[in-house]
Structure formats: structure tokens, C-alpha cells
Amino acid sequence: MxxxxxxxxxxxxxxxxxxxxxxxxxxxxxxxxxxxxxxxxxxxxxxxxxxxxxxxxxxxxxxxxxxxxxxxxxxxxxxxxxxxxxxxxxxxxxxxxxxxxxxxxxxxxxxxxxxxxxxxxxxxDRPAIGTVLPTIMANKSVLILDVGANVDCRPKFLEQFAVMGSVYSKFVLGISDPQVGLLNIGEESSKGNELALRTYELLDQNPRLSFIGNAEGRDVLTGRFDVVVCDGFVGNVLLKFAEAIGEVLLQILREELPQGWRGRLGSLLLKPNLRRIKQRIDHAEHGGGLLLxxxxxxxxxxxxxxxxxxxxxxxxxxxxxxxQVLDRIRSQxxxxxxxxxxxx
Structure with a gap:
């Protein structure tokens, strides 16, 4: 154009x-x-x-x-x-x-x-929806894909998701060497179902990826991983659970602030902090997912x-x-x- x-x-x-x-x-x-x-x-x-x-x-x-x-x-x-x-x-x-x-x-x-x-x-072979979630590290996010486009996946689909996610993480999120993880039930390479075991081998052997192993559910938001891949069924459950946790935390913050003039004064003093908290955990701040x-x-x-x-x-x-995300994925x-x- x-x-x-x-x-x-x-x-x-x-x-x-x-x-x-x-x-x-x-x-x-x-x-x-x-x-x-x-x-x-x-x-x-x-x-x-x-x-x-x-x-x-x-x-x-x-x-x-x-x-x-x-x-x-x-x-x-x-x-x-x-x-x-x-x-x-x-x-x-x-x-x-x-x-x-x-x-x-x-x-x-x-x-x-x-x-x-x-x-x-x-x-x-299959497109994937990638969405960015906050982590416990300030100014650090993680890209999860797929979060809903493909309920059932083959290992090569997940490998392609990892490559596309790495391109997006590098050129849009500014991560020089995106660290890739595979969502699984354990850190060991021998853990998981047939899809996880076969995907692990593909990711580990792909020279275009900085694959650092399996990511358990508790690892996703630690900031250790820049890209986490999974099938769309699991990814969608993970995404909606994370969104719900964000809403719960915001509601708890509102309820726990003191009432009356103390609450109003406290809210005024904490307003910049509360705004930053909302920006980090409110899914509305992220806008949606990119169909890669x-x-x-x-x-x-x-x-x-x-x-x-x-x-x-x-x-x-x-x-x-x-x-130029599309051109960069094509180039890969x-x-x-x-x-x-x-x-x-």
C-alpha cells in the first residue's frame, strides 16, 4: 500500500x-x-x-x-x-x-x-490464536498459543505455533531471543501424553527455536518463558482461567480498601498504583488475540x-x-x- x-x-x-x-x-x-x-x-x-x-x-x-x-x-x-x-x-x-x-x-x-x-x-498447516498475558516480572509478558483456534492438534502444528510465536515475540514484543516452552504436566521430557512427547522432540530439534523445555501450569506466569505452546482446548481453558483470576484480584482490591473517608483518601493516594495493577492484570488492556x-x-x-x-x-x-509480522513468518x-x- x-x-x-x-x-x-x-x-x-x-x-x-x-x-x-x-x-x-x-x-x-x-x-x-x-x-x-x-x-x-x-x-x-x-x-x-x-x-x-x-x-x-x-x-x-x-x-x-x-x-x-x-x-x-x-x-x-x-x-x-x-x-x-x-x-x-x-x-x-x-x-x-x-x-x-x-x-x-x-x-x-x-x-x-x-x-x-x-x-x-x-x-x-493450521493458524493459531496467540494472546499475551502478564507475568510476575514487571514489564514482562508471555505469549500463549493456541488459545482456541484448534481443539485437536498434531505435533507439527504445535511446532509451527512455536515458530510463529517466536517471530511475534521477537519483532513485536521486543524479545531478542524468545524462550519457548511446551505446556505440560511436568518438567521432565518423559512427561505428558503422546502429543506432548512427540512435540517435545520436534521443538528440541528445531534450530530456529530457543526451546527450554516443558512449562507446568505454575510456570506460565513466572516470566521464565516468552512463548508457551499448547493445543487450543487447553489454551482456551488456561486463558479464561487467567482472565477470571484477574477479575477476582481487582474485585478483592476494591472490597479490601477501607470504607468512608479513609477509603477515599487511601484510594486517592494509591490511584497511580491501582491504575498500574489494572493495566497489568485486566484482560481488556490487552485487546484480544492475533490470529497467526x-x-x-x-x-x-x-x-x-x-x-x-x-x-x-x-x-x-x-x-x-x-x-511486518507476516513477512517475517514467511521469511522463516x-x-x-x-x-x-x-x-x-
Whole structure:
């Protein structure tokens, strides 16, 4: 694309609070992040929300007809509704009119639309959703993948997740040598089921990875690992449990602060600290997950996303575009193919 400014297509109709919160988050993103936002959906509803939230700032609207409802089966719904907002948003990326897409709608539909319209990157068998979680180390996070795209996995899928996660961790999160772990029930290489045992061998033998062994559940948030791989079933359970823990901790903090004037004074004094705590543990601060492995940048946000989460999802999309994540993943697999050809 001619401009260096990232253009982000937003599925404005997807999510529990669409289009109001989606539009609010998009308006803030265009104002603060230096991105160009395309709002995809029903024009009258979107326009009404823009006038409500920010009459002075207008975003480009790309018309769409309807959306994929949460109860619908993704593939059949996508085919039955070719002009649904998620389909139109993916088409914008496919046509080069946008650099990335963000959706808080039906996650299964978003994944299916990405595969159908954008296709997989060469060398990747299955895409994975990667999400960033905080660790006990300040300013240190861990990338978990897959957290929901693939309920059942083969060892080579997990190996590909590790390679893609390492690229993302290095070039977006700024980790010079990402340390990779395999989620398992024990640290020993002999532990785990057949999938874990075979995956361990692949990761250990891959020269593109800094694989440091198995990661038990208690190790995930220690900061020891930069990337942790697992199948989407386990990863989704892990993600939602971590999100729940964050919400519990925030609620405990609110309840344990003293009541009355002492509480108000204490809250005032602790306000900067409380804000930093919220930024570290509140899942809304992270925006969602990047669908790695498809031929386009796609961020899948929580269905309950409100404006702050949408803003952060757009920030994630911008970072992936600015740091050329797709090109860097392609480069990894082109190098592999070239090495294999030279060895023949």
C-alpha cells in the first residue's frame, strides 16, 4: 500500500456492545494511534454512534449487510451471508484496501472468514490464536498459543505455533531471543501424553527455536518463558482461567480498601498504583488475540469487548502491521524450503 499509515478494518457489528463500544474505541484509536480506521457495518447505525461519541471526528464507513450471530454455525452462515460485516472486512484486507481486520464478533466466524478469504501462509498447516498475558516480572509478558483456534492438534502444528510465536515475540514484543516452552504436566521430557512427547522432540530439534523445555501450569506466569505452546482446548481453558483470576484480584482490591473517608483518601493516594495493577492484570488492556498463520493481520477480540479493549485491539493490529509480522513468518519458512532444496 502506498501510505505508511496503517489502515485497520473494524467489524463494527460484531460483539455484545456493537456498534456503540466498537465505534467509541475506533474513534479513540484513530485520534491517538495514527491509524486510519474503516468501520464495516450498517451505515445508519454506525453514523448515529459517531455523531453521539465524537461529532467532530468522522471515520470512513464501508457498508455491509447483517452479521454472523453467535448461535450460527460459522461456515454455513458465512456462505449464506456473503455481505456480512466480517466477510466484507476480510475482503478489504484481501483487496489491499486495509492492512488488518479487528473483530469482537463470533470468533469461529472470524477464523473461518480469515481462512476462506485470506488463506493460510505458505508452510503453515493450521493458524493459531496467540494472546499475551502478564507475568510476575514487571514489564514482562508471555505469549500463549493456541488459545482456541484448534481443539485437536498434531505435533507439527504445535511446532509451527512455536515458530510463529517466536517471530511475534521477537519483532513485536521486543524479545531478542524468545524462550519457548511446551505446556505440560511436568518438567521432565518423559512427561505428558503422546502429543506432548512427540512435540517435545520436534521443538528440541528445531534450530530456529530457543526451546527450554516443558512449562507446568505454575510456570506460565513466572516470566521464565516468552512463548508457551499448547493445543487450543487447553489454551482456551488456561486463558479464561487467567482472565477470571484477574477479575477476582481487582474485585478483592476494591472490597479490601477501607470504607468512608479513609477509603477515599487511601484510594486517592494509591490511584497511580491501582491504575498500574489494572493495566497489568485486566484482560481488556490487552485487546484480544492475533490470529497467526493466515495471510493477513487479524485480531480476534472478546465478545464482551468495550471501547478500551477495542482501542487496544487496534493497537495490536497496528503493531503487527508496523513490525511486518507476516513477512517475517514467511521469511522463516522460505529459509526452511531453501535449506531443504540445497540439501537434496
Amino acid at each position: 502506498g501510505s505508511t499509515q496503517a489502515r485497520i478494518a473494524i467489524d463494527a457489528m460484531g460483539g455484545d456492545y456493537a456498534p456503540a463500544e466498537i465505534v467509541a474505541g475506533a474513534l479513540r484509536a484513530q485520534a491517538e494511534l495514527g491509524v486510519e480506521v474503516l468501520l464495516v457495518g450498517e451505515p445508519q447505525q454506525i453514523q448515529a454512534q459517531m455523531e453521539h461519541h465524537s461529532p467532530s471526528l468522522q471515520l470512513e464507513i464501508v457498508p455491509a449487510e447483517g452479521l454472523i450471530e453467535m448461535h450460527e454455525e460459522p461456515l454455513s452462515a458465512l456462505r449464506r451471508k456473503p455481505k456480512a460485516s466480517i466477510n466484507v472486512a476480510m475482503d478489504l484486507v484481501k483487496q489491499g484496501r486495509a492492512d488488518a481486520v479487528v473483530s469482537a464478533g463470533h470468533s469461529g466466524a472470524a477464523m473461518a472468514a480469515a481462512l476462506l478469504r485470506l488463506g493460510r501462509l505458505r508452510g503453515i 498463520g493466515v495471510d493477513g493481520v487479524c485480531i480476534i477480540s472478546h465478545g464482551s469487548s468495550q471501547a478500551p479493549s477495542i482501542f487496544n485491539a487496534i493497537r495490536l493490529a497496528k503493531e503487527a502491521v508496523d513490525n 519458512y522460505q529459509q526452511t524450503e531453501a535449506t531443504a532444496t540445497d540439501g537434496e
